[in-house]
Amino acid sequence: MHMQKGFVLWLTGLSGSGKTTLGDRVEEELKQRGYLAERLDGDLVRKHLWKDLGFTKEDRDEHIRRVGFLAALLSRNGVGVIASFISPYRAQREGVRKEVQNFIEVFCSCSLEVCKQRDKKGLYKKAERGEIPNFTGVSDPYEFPENPNIELHTDTASIEENKQKILDYLKGHGYIR
Template sequence: MANTGFTIWFTGLSGAGKSTLSDALEKRLRQHGRNVEILDGDIVRTHLSKGLGFSREDRDTNIKRIAFVCGLLTRNGVVCISAAISPYREAREWARQEIGNFVEIYVKCPIEVCRDRDVKGLYKLVDEGKIKNFTGVDDPYEEPEHPELIIETNTETIEESMQRILHKLVELEYLDASYLETPISTL
């Protein structure tokens, strides 16, 4: 179990809390000596998927690239955390099949709350007509049908969400119970 690689696949709308949860989970896992890599959607688009647009085909290509890297890392004992909107079920299912050790976590949050949290100003740009095909507004987000876990960031604290994630990973036998012993408040 200690060297088993796996991928946590956070999916949800922009502003739902995927990056925040990824950072907190990374910190907890590193406290236990795990090798962890985060593939954040914004960073991936800047480097690995530069030049891709936001058509369905380009979004699927982006997800396939993230899944490819997650698969490589997972096979080599790394805990990989993907924090990308990944709006389409079919692409997420493709990633699950390619990676194998895959835990889908739906970071669920009402769009109104995501808009209020919008630190990047993206929803405002959508409202001004400066961004088109924005997931959840004028492009669909297909909610996961059978994620391993649903985290509702509008009703849970980060600490509560982290506890639920860690319990799920212990239940799935990706982590041992010692991960539950470190106080969450140290995050």
């Protein structure tokens, strides 16, 4: 079964807010149902495509600009792209929205406290010790989406509930049946 139209599901939020976790679950579900789906994830892209880019404002902007280009290539060929990037700046996200077809901004809203408690990668501890400069939420800003297509509360609602909310949106907008 082919996806009728491509889309870019863009998960944004603080480190530890659950973007990768949710993105992987949605991908799994879409593939099980026979849809074309591809993941673009911050950690993987930075590791395999551009190790040279860091976390200054300039590098973050360039990182997201490149990812937006890839997302456009895929989505215009009918692929459901599931992108998970902190993407902390509004202008970055709006830039991608303009470049791609069917941009769906998903705000993974999670309090900084909960993200710090999870600290899955130990990054918050390092950032608080001053070992990671420009760390979003600690020493770099996160500009929350003012009008996201989907807002999830990843600190209070379960992974399953949030996955369902995304699938309901995709269904409601005719991307899946």
